[in-house]
Amino acid sequence: MKSSASRSLLLGLAMAAVLPAAETPAAKPAEAAETPKTEANPELEAKRKEQETLATENKLEAERLTKETNALRAEITRLKMERELLTEKQAYESAKRQAALRQELAKLDAEKDRYAQEGEVARAKAEKLANELKAVQTEATIEITRLQNEITRIETSDKRDDYADFKPVYLKNPLREDGTLVISDRRIPLNGMITPATADFITSRIQYWNNKDRELPIFIVIDASPGGSVMAGYRILKAMESSDAPVHVVVKSFAASMAAGITTLAQESYAYPNAVILHHQISSMAFGQLNLTQQREFHEESQRWWVRLGTPVAKKMGISAEDFIKQMYAKSSSGDWSEFATEAQKLKWVNHIVEGIDETSVIKDPDSAPAPSATPVRPSALVEEIDTNGKPFAWLPRLDPKDVYFLYNPDGYYRMR
DSSP states (O other), X not given: OHHHHHHHHXXXXXXXXXXXXXXXXXXXXXXXXXXXXXXXOHHHHHHHHHXXXXXXXXXXXXXXXXXXXXXXXXXXXXXXXXHHHHHHHHXXXXXXXXXXXXXXXHHHHHHHHHHXXXXXXXXXXXXXXXXXXXXXHHHHHHHHHHHHHHHHHHHHHHHHHTBOSOOOOOOSSOBOTTSEEEEOSOEEEOOSOBOHHHHHHHHHHHHHHHHHOSSSOEEEEXXXXXXXXXXXXXXXXHHHHHOSSOEEEEEEEEEETHHHHHHHTSSEEEEOTTOEEEEOOOOOOOOSOOOHHHHHHHHHHHHHHHHHHHHHHHHHHTSOHHHHHHHHHHHOTTOOEEEEHHHHHHTTSOSEEOSEEEETTOOBOTTSOOOGGGSOOOOOOOOEEEOTTSOEEEEOOOOOXXXXXXXXXXXXXXEOO
């Protein structure tokens, strides 16, 4: 293609150069005829011939170029027609696809309309069923509510019957003139063995009732207690002493050893006439092999505790600690000095004798089932067992170091491991 284009360019240049020269002899044939015949010039003749040859070649090349150009034009025309044909085909196919797509869309729209109509019907049915269900549920709810209200009314009535119509009575001076002691719900029970758990139970409640009111009395009510740990009892005494609210101790049946010390050293104490209060020395409950030095050290430890606990009791009685011990053994060879409350009052072991106790905090029927959360946590009771001789007994909890038991235990029911 490059060689053909070059030849075409040369042919064009040659034709441009030759044509004016060729026109000259044709334009003036007369002059040529009139020109006198001269002698032929071989060089000029050669150039002329070469010129004629080039003109002929140029003409042939022009003819060939025209032929080739015509072929190219035909090819271009053919290609244009093919392109137009392809464009028409593509337009036709596109029109077919669009027609098919419109047909499919129309079909989908029709199906969508059908589904929409079916959905409307289904929704209408569902709403109808829902309304019917709501009506049934409403009727059931009304009936259930009526029954529940009836049950609640009956239960409330029954629960109300479990409670008295009175509220606890709070008196700064709880002892009435008729000799009746009025106890409010600011009461703390102290029964059974005095252990560290007992001290936790009592001291935390003394603090609680102080934080509720620091003027109204708090009552420690002893039904029966044989005493127990001196450390635990001492914690209770110190909590009583440091309490802003006065702490009153009430003995209904029996208070011995540490429990008797708590009663006697209380700011105010009360007892039924036939309640028994028992004082004695700290008695050893150590078991196992102890050498003489260990026995002496244990005795000295117990003696130091007795000075701290026995001396305040003797001081309240108006006697010395030594006289207190002498009178114990004068009353009993075992040193267990017990008195009914009427005699204990004369000894200043208890302040007041009461003929009756009004427990105003008991406002719920004791036979009704208590709510689990309403039952206060009590110190765990000792587990009773039977020994090889068939005698019942209970193991005492382990004492902390330096602690001793201040306990009334004449029959050996309480035992140490």
